[in-house]
Amino acid sequence: AQSVAQPEDQVNVAEGNPLTVKCTYSVSGNPYLFWYVQYPNRGLQFLLKYITGDNLVKGSYGFEAEFNKSQTSFHLKKPSALVSDSALYFCAVRDPTGFQKLVFGTGTRLLVSP
Amino acid sequence: DTEVTQTPKHLVMGMTNKKSLKCEQHMGHRAMYWYKQKAKKPPELMFVYSYEKLSINESVPSRFSPECPNSSLLNLHLHALQPEDSALYLCASSRQGETNEQYFGPGTRLTVT
Numbered sequence: 001a002q003s004v005a006q007p008e009d010q011v012n013v014a015e016g017n018p019l020t021v022k023c024t025y026s027v028s029g030n031p032y033l034f035w036y037v038q039y040p041n042r043g044l045q046f047l048l049k050y051i052t053g054d055n056l057v058k059g060s061y062g063f064e065a066e067f068n069k070s071q072t073s074f075h076l077k078k079p080s081a082l083v084s085d086s087a088l089y090f091c092a093v094r095d096p097t098g099f100q101k102l103v104f105g106t107g108t109r110l111l112v113s114p
Numbered sequence: 115d116t117e118v119t120q121t122p123k124h125l126v127m128g129m130t131n132k133k134s135l136k137c138e139q140h141m142g143h144r145a146m147y148w149y150k151q152k153a154k155k156p157p158e159l160m161f162v163y164s165y166e167k168l169s170i171n172e173s174v175p176s177r178f179s180p181e182c183p184n185s186s187l188l189n190l191h192l193h194a195l196q197p198e199d200s201a202l203y204l205c206a207s208s209r210q211g212e213t214n215e216q217y218f219g220p221g222t223r224l225t226v227t
Binding site for chain 2 (some may be wrong): 032034038041042043044045046049051088089094097100101102104105106107
């Protein structure tokens with residue numbers, strides 16, 4: 001079965017420092033990977049995706065993610081964190097058995113302190 | 115326009131009530147989804163509509179009844195809900211195809227009393 005793991009429930013970082021939110025995946029076939037962010041009491045917002053090609057994917061709000069096939073990882077990164085980046089981040093993988101299904105990780109809460 | 119709208123924002127209903135949640139998008143997406151999300155948990159897929167036809171039902175209890183009257187609208191009819199059904203209900207849409215991202219609405223916060 002397809003799955004993604006987010007090993008950290010929470011990540012704390014100071015404003016201005018780089019941030020990394022970790023995600024590892026387990027899929028059969030091609031991994032189609034996504035990152036979403038959710039602010040309190042809001043829906044999910046799409047940040048970026050990896051389908052094929054360049055392993056470094058750039059997305060919205062200055063976020064990027066690095067796809068690493070050998071480590072089966074898709075970590076989300078940002079060079080300089082903002083307090084407004086504080087939110088809940090979900091990694092997701094497309095389930096090839098039902099092409100319209102996304103399998104989400106458990107989420108990582110990012111807290112950026114001033 | 116990359117917006118998915120949902121109404122109402124909040125809904126409180128008793129266990130004997132009938133209510134409906136509404137979702138609308140004007141992005142020309144032909145896939146639409148209903149998710150249920152509990153606090154601090156990831157969204158759980160409930161239903162998928164593809165070209166206005168139900169294509170995935172994730173074994174959701176019959177007290178939840180989806181409807182897709184046209185390519186822009188998605189409804190979720192609620193009847194005889196239980197308190198454990200209280201959650202944030204999210205609607206999403208996407209273009210067809212496994213590489214396309216989903217766009218989510220802000221959700222309806224449902225409380226069943």
